[in-house]
Amino acid sequence: MYQELGISEKVISLFDKCEKECQEEFNKIDENSTLSSLKVLNAFHKNNVSESCFNETTGYGYNDLGRDTIENVFKDILGAEDALVRNQFISGSHALNVCFFALLRPNDLLLSISGTPYDTLHEVIGIKDNNSSLKSFGIKYHEIDLIDNDFDYKKIEEYLLKNKVKVIEIQRSKGYSTRKSITIDKLSKVIKKIKSIDKDVIIMVDNCYCEFVNKKEPLEVGADIIVGSLIKNLGGGIAPNGAYIAGRHDLIELCAERLTLPGEGREVGPSLGINKQLLQGIYMAPNAVAASLKTAVLASRVLEELGYDLDPKYDEERADIVQNIIFHDREKLIEFTRGIQEGSAIDSKAIVEPGDMPGYDDQIIMASGSFTQGSSIELSCDGPIREPYVAYLQGSLTYPYGKLGLMKAIEKIV
Secondary structure, eight states: OGGGGTTOOOHHHHHHHHHHHOOOOOOOOHHHHHHHHHHHHHHHHTTTOGGGGGOOOTOOOOOHHHHHHHHHHHHHTTTEEEEEEEEEEOSSSHHHHHHHHHHHOTEEEEESSSSSOOOOOOOOOOOSSSTTTTTTOEEEEEEEOBBTTTTOOOHHHHHHHHHSSSSEEESSOOOOSSSOOOOOOHHHHHHHHHHHOOSSSSEEEOTTTTTTTSSSSSSTTTTTTEEETTTTGGTTTOOOSEEEEEHHHHHHHHHHHHHOOOTTEEEEOOTTOOOHHHHHHHHHHHHHHHHHHHHHHHHHHHHHHHHHHEESTTSSOOSSSOEEEEEEEEEHHHHHHHHHHTTTSSSSSOOOOOBOTTSSSSSSSEEEOOOOOTOOSSSEEEESSSSSSSSEEEOOOHHHHHHHHHHHHHHHHH
């Protein structure tokens, strides 16, 4: 049957072999998915999710029962005091932008301890000049690089003892870098260290791509506020847009007033008929994350067998759904990405090419044959056209679709 997709016997045999070798990792993923599903179901029951929550509001969005229920559900799932979950957020980067501007004031100091943040935040912070950046408002910024894929505890301590930092930002996922993503254990260790030095500093975690990958979330190990996108893990492939911010109640109130306006905050913001999709999305999220992880594990094992550099290895601990494939070859990166597009459900006939994208300095090649534009929980692959030519593979709403898309991509490069 695979031949109908143009898959050769050689690739079929390779996948059969590698799939058997991944079963132990698949079992661990399934176990964690069950625990995540239990969290979700308990939150639905606790907050009495009912059919009336599907009703929509328009205009100002006053008294939106469904919207308020969704925020309580997210709060309980993520271990937060409060949560802001809105379709008015355009993306995870937009939610991060709102969070920065909500928490920081002129002359405040923002410190990143996971190196340079993701490309789309460079103009937000002022790493790259923009008249609307934090820098243009007099907010100072400093960053401390990771050392050997862990935090530089000595530098962090020295910096905190010499400077009054308002917000510490930690990006868990690797972005377009070749470092490892940050595990929950490493996050827990550095948060304890920071709080022992300065208990007042706000620790903000960019949790994009990481939800439901591990048993705990950053708020459960001491983070003050976390941010994520609903067209990634917690949207389950059903949410058509949106993002969330969760954490301390006082900080969430500030974020709500920055998203809308002071004095109205979270009381406004119409759901416009999206409530059912957001509830279905978070309900399906544990399964979608598990499918994404299995696809990533299989990709890592298959490409290791073919001699490529991978991060993480198929049996390594994972912190997010992203799989790095390091090609060291421009054309291999392009061909693999084209194969993922050809193996997708939507626009499978499109031939993807490197191109300019808003917020990025390098040209980007991106395969995203998805139902929701830019969705990273659906099977997708992208990467900047620069050395060492890394493909960032993520997503898949089901494991069989992920496997089939991956087979198509491997066929392009073997």
